[in-house]
Amino acid sequence: MNEIKRKVIHLENQLISAYREKEAMTLDGEWESAVMKDVRRSRLLVAVSPPGMGLFSQWVWRFAPVAGALIVLFTFLLFHLDVISEFEMATLLMNDPVEFSLVQSFLI
Amino acid sequence: MQGDSFIPGDSEIVRQVLDGDVDAFAILLARHKELIVSIVIKHTPARYVEEIAHDVFVRAYQALPTFKGKSTFKQWLVGIAVKTCYDFWRKKYRTRDFPMSSLSEKQQERVELIVAAESDRLCAENDSRKAAVELLDWALAKLSAEDRMVLEMVYLEGLSVKEAAGLLGWSVAKVKVRSFRSRRKLRTLLTGLIDVERRDL
Numbered sequence: 001m002n003e004i005k006r007k008v009i010h011l012e013n014q015l016i017s018a019y020r021e022k023e024a025m026t027l028d029g030e031w032e033s034a035v036m037k038d039v040r041r042s043r044l045l046v047a048v049s050p051p052g053m054g055l056f057s058q059w060v061w062r063f064a065p066v067a068g069a070l071i072v073l074f075t076f077l078l079f080h081l082d083v084i085s086e087f088e089m090a091t092l093l094m095n096d097p098v099e100f101s102l103v104q105s106f107l108i
Numbered sequence: 109m110q111g112d113s114f115i116p117g118d119s120e121i122v123r124q125v126l127d128g129d130v131d132a133f134a135i136l137l138a139r140h141k142e143l144i145v146s147i148v149i150k151h152t153p154a155r156y157v158e159e160i161a162h163d164v165f166v167r168a169y170q171a172l173p174t175f176k177g178k179s180t181f182k183q184w185l186v187g188i189a190v191k192t193c194y195d196f197w198r199k200k201y202r203t204r205d206f207p208m209s210s211l212s213e214k215q216q217e218r219v220e221l222i223v224a225a226e227s228d229r230l231c232a233e234n235d236s237r238k239a240a241v242e243l244l245d246w247a248l249a250k251l252s253a254e255d256r257m258v259l260e261m262v263y264l265e266g267l268s269v270k271e272a273a274g275l276l277g278w279s280v281a282k283v284k285v286r287s288f289r290s291r292r293k294l295r296t297l298l299t300g301l302i303d304v305e306r307r308d309l
Contacts (some may be wrong), residue, residue, distance in 0.1 A: 008298045015247070018240035019264040025149050025157055027141055035162050036134050039169045 118181035126172055137165055140182065144189050151193035151260055160196055164189045190275040197253035247297050255290035262287040
């Protein structure tokens with residue numbers, strides 16, 4: 001068993017050595033020209049976002065907690081205040097609210 | 109004429125490029141291409157190096173507005189190179205667009221050749237060096253893209269866990285876990301090979 005372990009460690013060291021001694025490679029001027037050609041083509045992607053946009057996103061995020069708090073507050077109010085349902089509205093308008101729908105109230 | 113000998117730093121050139129002088133990017137390209145090629149060649153097959161290095165510089169150019177100068181341009185560029193290599197492997201593994209090499213009988217013989225070498229350093233002969241590279245490619249192809257990158261950076265290249273985490277944009281804990289697991293997988297693969305060799309004897 002120790003023999004296998006020793007061989008594995010030896011093999012690992014050989015692989016590390018092979019990895020570190022990988023042959024170097026040089027790229028010529030033609031390659032550089034090709035890269036620069038693509039770089040010039042992708043010019044528009046470099047464009048920085050319009051000046052107003054940065055400020056806008058900054059403010060949007062600044063108001064996010066306030067908006068969240070308002071949502072919670074309105075949800076709370078919605079559950080604790082009387083909301084006039086469609087049925088209750090119908091009872092105000094007519095004697096027999098059964099089969100009444102909001103759409104009908106506009107048609108009458 | 110002191111002004112003539114002034115060599116602008118990377119940050120200065122980045123500023124020029126962002127101000128609209130796209131051609132100034134050629135200076136950065138010439139300055140760092142060797143470094144990038146040396147990184148790419150370690151992580152990807154030789155036949156893809158030109159294409160990936162090309163991609164690294166185009167990506168770097170496109171991402172220049174995000175360079176805030178918190179690290180040096182060189183470090184920032186190296187990070188992009190590593191991520192590009194990682195993306196290359198993720199894409200290849202996803203599309204299975206590379207040969208999942210299996211060790212041929214001849215290569216199996218080469219394992220014996222490598223194991224038989226006396227010293228830990230590779231023999232000068234091209235044969236054993238080539239055999240070791242082939243074996244390494246075979247073993248790495250058995251790992252996932254994540255395991256492969258971590259194993260190469262931490263174990264084969266000798267980077268610290270923190271350095272690898274910084275370059276890959278991962279947490280230190282993730283790199284630690286991945287490097288431990290990938291090394292164990294590599295060891296299992298190599299043990300399997302040695303076992304086969306022993307049984308054949």
